[in-house]
Amino acid sequence: MSRGKKLDIFIGGDIDDSWAQVESKRKTTISNEIIEPSKHFLVFAKEKRRGKTVTLVGEFQISREDANAALKTLKKKLGCGGSYKDNWMEFQGDLKDKLRELLLKDNFRFKHGH
DSSP states (O other): OOOOOOOOOOOSOOSSOOOOOOOOOOSSOOOOOOOOGGGOOBEEEEEEETTEEEEEEEOOOSOHHHHHHHHHHHHHHHTOOEEEETTEEEEESOOHHHHHHHHHHTTOOBOTTO
């Protein structure tokens, strides 16, 4: 019994081709400038990943150590998981209202409407 034709899959590339660097475009540019929390204008974003809701908060312009310390305390207070990537904090779940309250206590500001 025949199950159909075999597929001839060709993965692009020749022996003569030279290697090229692949550059992925980021959603935002990463700034090395560190500013105090009261001068931040944070926004919220919500994404679906594998059927689950993820709340994004950013863009933070604080040192990586301060961001990780803040992330750790926020995760503990909220009882959820999360990470810090590309100056954005990611939290598992729909936590916009709770995050807003906690970040306002830490003197962070938000853009109008967020």
